[in-house]
Amino acid sequence: MAAVRVEVSVLPDSVLLQILALLPPWDRLRAAGVCRRWRRLALDRAVWKHVDLSQRRLSSGSLWQLLRRVLPAGLSTLRARGCLLSASRQRLLSPALLSALGKRCPQLRCLALSETDLRRIPYASVPASLTALELRRCELPISWFHPMAPSGTLRRLLLHHVPAFADWHLMAASCQHPLRVLSLRGTHRVTEAGLLQAAPQLKGLRHLELWGCGAGDATMGAIGSHMKQLRVLEVVDCPVSSAGLGPLKSLQGLERLCLELGEKVAPKAVIALAQALPRLRELQIVGACSGMDEIRLSLSHCSCSHSPQAPD
Template identity: 30%
Template sequence: MRSKVLITSLPENVVLEIFAYLSIPERCQIARVCRLWNQLIRDKYLWQRVDLTARPIAPKTLWKVIRGYLSDSLLSLSLKGFLYSVKETKCLTHALLKELISRCPKLVSIQIISENLSAIDSSKFPPNLKRLFIQNCEVTQHWLKKADKSNLFETLQELSFANSKRFSSDDVQYICKLQNLKLLNLSNCYRICDDNVNQLTNALTNLETLVLSGCTITDLALHFVSHRLKFIQTLDVSDCTSLTNQGLAILGVPYCPKYLTVTGCQFLVTDLAILVKRNSEIVRVEFGVKDELKTLNRNNFQEILDSYQNQLTAQVDAV
C-alpha cells in the first residue's frame, strides 16, 4: 500500500508551488490555518502576479490585500470594479493608487475591468507601466490628457480600452505619442473611425497587434494598416460590417498580418481563401459562418478553392 504524504511533511518550496495554484481569496483563507502557512502565504513568490477579477472588489478589501500581502515583488495587478452593478462602489481611488506606487515600485502591468474611472486622474497611475488594460470601463473625454502632460505612459508597450464605449476619439492624439506601443486594443470603441486609424498608423509604425473589432471603419482603414504597419502580426476587424472585398485586396500591399480575424464581416469564404493563397505571410484567418467560428490556414485554403471551382463547374454543366 502507498503511504499517505501529509502536506505538512513537504518541503516549503513544494508547498509554495501548491499554494501558487490557489486563487487570492483561497490564499487569504488558508493563511488562517496555522502560523507556518500564514508565513508561507506572505512569501513574495506568491504575490508577483495578483488577479482579483473573479468578482468585484470593494476598496476596503483591496486595502487589506495591498497592506497585508503586496510588496516590491508585485509585477502585475488585475482588478474588477462595480460598473453596471447595483452597488455604487468604486474599487479604485487616488489613495489606493498612491499606496500601490509606494509599496510596489516594480509594478509594470495593470488590468482594470468594469470600473467607473471618470473621477480617476490618469496621471495618478504608477509610472513605468508597460501594460495597461482598461476594459469595459467608463472614462471621460480627454481622459489621457493629464498622463500625457507628465509623459507618464511613455513606457507603455500594450494598451487596451476594449469595450470602453465612452472612450473618445479625441484621446487618439495622446495614444499617438506612445511610440513604444506594440499592442493596441480599441475593440468596440465605436467612435473610432478611418481618420483615427490614419492618425494611429501614421504615428505608431511599430505596432504588432491591432484590434479594431466593432469600430466604425471602412476599407480605407485597411489601406492605412497595409501600407504603414510593416511589423503587423495580428489584426482583428471583427464586426466591422462596412468592410468589403476591395479592402481584402488591399491587404498584403505591401504589408500583411500573420493572423487575421474577420468574424461578423460580410466576406465570402472563397475571397478569404484567395487572400491566404495570395499572401504567404498569412498563417491563419478566423471567420464566422452561421455563428460558427471557422479557420482558414495554409493547409486548407486550397481545398476550399477547389470546392468552389467544382461548384462552378457543376453549375455550368447544369446549364
C-alpha cells in the same frame, strides 16, 4: 490500484509555494491561518507576484487593506473588479490609492480593471511602471491619455466595452505610448476618421484587434501602409470588402488573420490575399462565407476556419 495519500506537510517549501500561487487570493489568506509555516509561505512575495482579485467586487477599503497587508514590492500583475454604480465610498480606486500602489509596488507591469469608474481618476495617478493596461466595461474621463503628457511606457493597451473611449483617446494614446498590442472591442465611438489619424503613430504594432469599431476599407489601406510589423490582425463586426483586402498584402510578417467579410467578397480574393502572405499560419473567416471549401483546398500553408458569428 490503491489511492496514494500524500501528507501536505511533508512537501518541500518550493512545491507548496507553487501550489499556493495557484490558489485564489482569499484562499491564500485562509491558508496563512493554519500554522506558522503556512503563514510564512502564504505571505511569501513569490506567491503574490500575480494577483487576480476579479472574482469579487472590491471597494477601495478592501484594496487598501490588501495593499498594506500582503501586496509586495515585487507585485507584477494586478487584476481587480469594482462596481460602476457604487457610491463614492465604495469605489474601487482613488488617486491616493493608485499613487500608493505605484510607490509600494514599483515593479507593477500589468493593471487589469473591470467594471471600474475612472472618471474621477487623473491619468497622472496611473503607476508609471505599467507596460500593460487592460480595461473592461470601465468608465473613462475625456482627459485620459493626454497628448501633452510625458512619453509613456505602455506596450499593451486593451479596451473592451469601454463606451467613453473615442477618437480623442486613441490619438492621444498612440502619440504618448510605443504600443505593440492594441485591442479595441465594443468601442463604438472610435470612427474610421480616428483610426486613419492614429495609424501613422502605430507603426510599431505587432498585434491589432478592431471589433465593432468604425473600421472600413480606408482603415485597411492605412493598416497596410503604416503597420508593416503586424503579426496578428483581427477585424470583426466591421465587414471588409474585396477592395479592403488588397492593401493587407503588404503585411508580409502577418501570422494570424481574422476577418469578417462583406457579402460580395469572392473566395478568390481571400485566396489571393492569403497566398501573398508567406508567414500566414492561421486564417479565420467570420460571418457568411459560401466558399470555405475552396479556400481550404487552395491554402495548404495555413489553417483555415470559419465562424458564423464572432467568437466570445
